Amino acid sequence: MPHHFVTxxxxxxxxxxPISQAVVAGTHCYISGQLAVDRAGGFQAGTARDxxxxxxxxxxxxxxAAGCGRHEIVYVDVAFIDLADVADxxxxxxxxxxxxRRPARTIYQAAALPYGGRIKVQTVAVRES
Numbered sequence: 001m002p003h004h005f006v007t008x009x010x011x012x013x014x015x016x017x018p019i020s021q022a023v024v025a026g027t028h029c030y031i032s033g034q035l036a037v038d039r040a041g042g043f044q045a046g047t048a049r050d051x052x053x054x055x056x057x058x059x060x061x062x063x064x065a066a067g068c069g070r071h072e073i074v075y076v077d078v079a080f081i082d083l084a085d086v087a088d089x090x091x092x093x094x095x096x097x098x099x100x101r102r103p104a105r106t107i108y109q110a111a112a113l114p115y116g117g118r119i120k121v122q123t124v125a126v127r128e129s
Contacts, residue, residue, distance in 0.1 A: 009065025013037045013058060016114065022066040029068040029125040033079070034058035035117045043115035048085030049092050052078075055121040056096055068125040070096075075124040076103045079110040085118060 004024040007015065015021055015032070022031045036044045036051035037058060044054055060070050076093075080086065086107060097103060103123070113120050 006066045009061060011061040012065055013039050014041045021062040024066050027127045029066045031059055031062045031123045033120045033122040035114060035120055048118045049088040051117060051119045052089045052092050055119055059121050059123050063125050068127055072125040072128055073103050073123045074126050076105040077122045078107045079120040081113060081118045083109045
């Protein structure tokens with residue numbers, strides 16, 4: 001089965017770099033790092049929770065464009081500029097993913113993120129059907 005490269009989709013902002021927003025390889029969907037970027041491609045600075053909410057919206061739009069649902073996300077990687085923001089993002093994470101179906105996750109502090117952002121989110125989904 002050939003790989004499927006997703007470069008655009010409904011609700012998905014344009015990529016700021018020459019990348020695919022997601023790549024489907026077999027049953028796996030790899031979603032590129034998403035930032036707090038609006039649908040027109042403009043960065044929206046805010047609190048860590050605000051930025052994370054917008055980044056996750058973009059992750060879900062990329063997953064959908066790739067034919068995967070939010071419930072099929074199995075792994076989340078979150079880069080923070082400041083780990084003091086983890087509690088606020090954890091509260092959002094608990095709202096976005098149902099208890100008992102929360103993806104595995106890695107978090108870390110980065111030296112810098114594009115646009116001076118506070119959060120970057122990337123994920124892996126596995127199609128259930």
